Amino acid sequence: MPESPRPPSGLPSSGPTIWVDADACPGAVKEIILRAAVRLCVRTVFVANKPLKLPISPYVSSERVGAGLDVADGRIAQNAQPGDLAVTADIPLAARLVEKGVTTLDPRGTLYDAQSMGEVLALRNFMHELREGGVQTSGPKGFGPRDAQQFAATFDRELSRALKAARPSTPSPPRNPPA
Numbered sequence: 001m002p003e004s005p006r007p008p009s010g011l012p013s014s015g016p017t018i019w020v021d022a023d024a025c026p027g028a029v030k031e032i033i034l035r036a037a038v039r040l041c042v043r044t045v046f047v048a049n050k051p052l053k054l055p056i057s058p059y060v061s062s063e064r065v066g067a068g069l070d071v072a073d074g075r076i077a078q079n080a081q082p083g084d085l086a087v088t089a090d091i092p093l094a095a096r097l098v099e100k101g102v103t104t105l106d107p108r109g110t111l112y113d114a115q116s117m118g119e120v121l122a123l124r125n126f127m128h129e130l131r132e133g134g135v136q137t138s139g140p141k142g143f144g145p146r147d148a149q150q151f152a153a154t155f156d157r158e159l160s161r162a163l164k165a166a167r168p169s170t171p172s173p174p175r176n177p178p179a
Contacts, residue, residue, distance in 0.1 A: 015042065016162040019076045019102075021088035022048040022062070028148040029107045033087065034060060036159060045079075047072045085162050087155070103158050107143070109150035111158065 020033060030046070037044035037059045046052055046062040049072055054060055065071045073093040080086055082101030088094055094112045097104040104112045 015166040016159075017080070017084045018042055018044040018159070019080050019084060019086040020044065020046045021072055021076060021086070021090055021093060022046040022052055023050065023072055024089055025087065026107050026143045026148070028143070028145075029087065029151050032148065032152050032155060036155065040159070040163065042159070042163070047075050083162060083166060085155075085159055103162055105151070105154055105158060107151055108147045109152075109154035111154055 018033060018037060020030070022030070025046075033044060034055060034057075036042065038055075038057050041059055044060050046054060046060070047065060048062065049065050049067045051064060052062045054062055063075060065075050070090075070093075073088075073090055073096075076086060076088070077093060077096045077100070080097055080100060080102045084102050086094075086097050086102050086104045087107060088097070088104065089106050094104045094106070098112050098114055106112070
C-alpha cells in the first residue's frame with residue numbers, strides 16, 4: 001500500500017490539506033482550487049486514475065491511482081483527516097468524509113454535513129434503484145458559470161474556516177488592572 005502523500009520538504013505539515021476527487025472535477029473548479037492553494041500556501045492533492053496537467057508548485061501535487069471502481073475515493077477517504085477540506089461529486093465518498101470530520105463540498109458548492117448527508121444518500125440510492133429498474137432519469141444539469149461562482153463562494157468560506165481553525169491560538173497579553 002502506498003504511503004500517505006507528504007508535503008514537499010520545507011513545507012509545514014500542519015494545517016488543512018485540500019483533497020480533490022479529480023477524475024470528474026470540472027476545469028473551472030480545478031482552477032479555483034489551484035489559485036487558492038498557491039495564493040494561501042495550502043497543501044492540495046488531486047487524486048485521479050488518469051494523468052493530470054497541474055502547474056508546478058510546492059503546494060500542489062497529484063496522486064495517480066489504478067483504474068477501478070472507487071480506487072480514488074478509497075485513497076482520499078484513507079488519507080483525509082479531520083480539519084481537511086475535500087471536493088467530490090461522489091456522494092458515498094462525501095458521506096465517508098463527513099463522518100471523519102472532513103469538510104466536504106461538491107463542485108457546485110453544496111456543503112455536505114452530518115444533518116444533510118442522510119437525505120442526500122437516500123435520494124442518491126433511490127435514483128440509483130430507479131435507473132437499475134429501467135427508469136430513465138435526467139441526470140444533473142450541465143456545469144455553468146453560476147455553478148463555478150457558487151463553488152468559489154462556498155470553497156472560499158470553508159477554506160478560510162479551516163485555515164483559521166488550524167492556526168494556533170495566541171494568548172492575549174495580560175491586562176493591567178486600572179490604577
